[in-house]
Amino acid sequence: MADNTTTFATLKDAVRRFAAERAWEPFHSPKNLAMGLATEAAELMEHFLWVDSEASRQVTADPAKLAAVADEMADVACYLLTLSNVLGVDLSDAIVAKIAKNAVKYPVEKYRGRYSVTDD
Amino acid sequence: MADNTTTFATLKDAVRRFAAERAWEPFHSPKNLAMGLATEAAELMEHFLWVDSEASRQVTADPAKLAAVADEMADVACYLLTLSNVLGVDLSDAIVAKIAKNAVKYPVEKYRGRYSVTDD
Amino acid sequence: MADNTTTFATLKDAVRRFAAERAWEPFHSPKNLAMGLATEAAELMEHFLWVDSEASRQVTADPAKLAAVADEMADVACYLLTLSNVLGVDLSDAIVAKIAKNAVKYPVEKYRGRYSVTDD
Amino acid sequence: MADNTTTFATLKDAVRRFAAERAWEPFHSPKNLAMGLATEAAELMEHFLWVDSEASRQVTADPAKLAAVADEMADVACYLLTLSNVLGVDLSDAIVAKIAKNAVKYPVEKYRGRYSVTDD
Numbered sequence: 001m002a003d004n005t006t007t008f009a010t011l012k013d014a015v016r017r018f019a020a021e022r023a024w025e026p027f028h029s030p031k032n033l034a035m036g037l038a039t040e041a042a043e044l045m046e047h048f049l050w051v052d053s054e055a056s057r058q059v060t061a062d063p064a065k066l067a068a069v070a071d072e073m074a075d076v077a078c079y080l081l082t083l084s085n086v087l088g089v090d091l092s093d094a095i096v097a098k099i100a101k102n103a104v105k106y107p108v109e110k111y112r113g114r115y116s117v118t119d120d
Numbered sequence: 121m122a123d124n125t126t127t128f129a130t131l132k133d134a135v136r137r138f139a140a141e142r143a144w145e146p147f148h149s150p151k152n153l154a155m156g157l158a159t160e161a162a163e164l165m166e167h168f169l170w171v172d173s174e175a176s177r178q179v180t181a182d183p184a185k186l187a188a189v190a191d192e193m194a195d196v197a198c199y200l201l202t203l204s205n206v207l208g209v210d211l212s213d214a215i216v217a218k219i220a221k222n223a224v225k226y227p228v229e230k231y232r233g234r235y236s237v238t239d240d
Numbered sequence: 241m242a243d244n245t246t247t248f249a250t251l252k253d254a255v256r257r258f259a260a261e262r263a264w265e266p267f268h269s270p271k272n273l274a275m276g277l278a279t280e281a282a283e284l285m286e287h288f289l290w291v292d293s294e295a296s297r298q299v300t301a302d303p304a305k306l307a308a309v310a311d312e313m314a315d316v317a318c319y320l321l322t323l324s325n326v327l328g329v330d331l332s333d334a335i336v337a338k339i340a341k342n343a344v345k346y347p348v349e350k351y352r353g354r355y356s357v358t359d360d
Numbered sequence: 361m362a363d364n365t366t367t368f369a370t371l372k373d374a375v376r377r378f379a380a381e382r383a384w385e386p387f388h389s390p391k392n393l394a395m396g397l398a399t400e401a402a403e404l405m406e407h408f409l410w411v412d413s414e415a416s417r418q419v420t421a422d423p424a425k426l427a428a429v430a431d432e433m434a435d436v437a438c439y440l441l442t443l444s445n446v447l448g449v450d451l452s453d454a455i456v457a458k459i460a461k462n463a464v465k466y467p468v469e470k471y472r473g474r475y476s477v478t479d480d
Binding site for chain 4: 027032035036038039041042043045046048049050
């Protein structure tokens, strides 16, 4: 898996070059990039609109469909990487910080097997 | 920057462990994860709702606001990484493939400085 | 039901007055309103994030939850009505036209009981 | 304008019949409808992705573009009306209640000409 060796910086550089070659930086305001990301997230979601939750797992058994889904995931990722370039955000730092924050918000003993807790 | 050294696999492992510790895998169908991702993308976008495109770049001058934005970006990333775990998608491969595809779709000479081309 | 007697124009007028009293028209560009609408749509969707499709129907049995959902639906509607004001779009005409278009796209005999048709 | 005379109930009936003729009720869970609505909201938003806020107002000068936008608005509306059918929500009641709630949340004297208030 390329994921084993590819750093975030490598792909941030790739999307930065792509935009620079086309002189697209003026379009890439945080507002526009966030809109673009939300639009691609909706296209990703649309693949799973009419299937039930469990059935949506079967997408892995359909190579053409899985490739289409991976393609939408990449669109989301490209916007996210471009936005982190524009804002100077260290994305992996932000992710690690968020996981730590969520570990406090969702303690294991309380949330094991459930997503919301109505009473203790 | 941690982005210089952090691989996608490292953070995919982190979100996998987080979910496993809470036994959240049954909730993490592709359908639900895509919905969650779209929801977080909308929260990210909401930060830029009432500002103009150019003005949205000023978020970098406001550390508290920038931290809030980075936090939402991390939420989006966590869903994307979790989805790539569930689907067995190599995210960096998908991103590289997408950039190559977009390089063909948006040739430099034709798209330099503009996002859409109505005639040649 | 107020829906039996309330016209679209009545509520378009109500949201127009609301914006005018606050001098919010400068904020209400189509771009911003479309972003606002998408943001509220995501908040509506979030209520159903972790429940299965069938289980989501049970929201009708929980008055507090149903009221919260109706509140989000109203947010979506207010943006849609405001956008139709700003663009001068006759929303009911657009809806009737869309239903007619979909009736051609999804012929009854072919789509009865299914949402997609892979072969004839 | 048809909006002057068309009630919400009239179009709720139209979308109900459309779904009934195709036996689509089993697909129309609140979860799926909220996802569909969010997907259409993103398609509407996409029309305004790369234009600036003020420039987005010019869509009214381009009949073909305006028709495409109205078509997406109708898609959003159809999902919203179908969801109100499924949940038994009186949409116009919910809208009126929301406007009243927002009138309290955003007092005219405080919010005139601005969307957020950082201090009094």
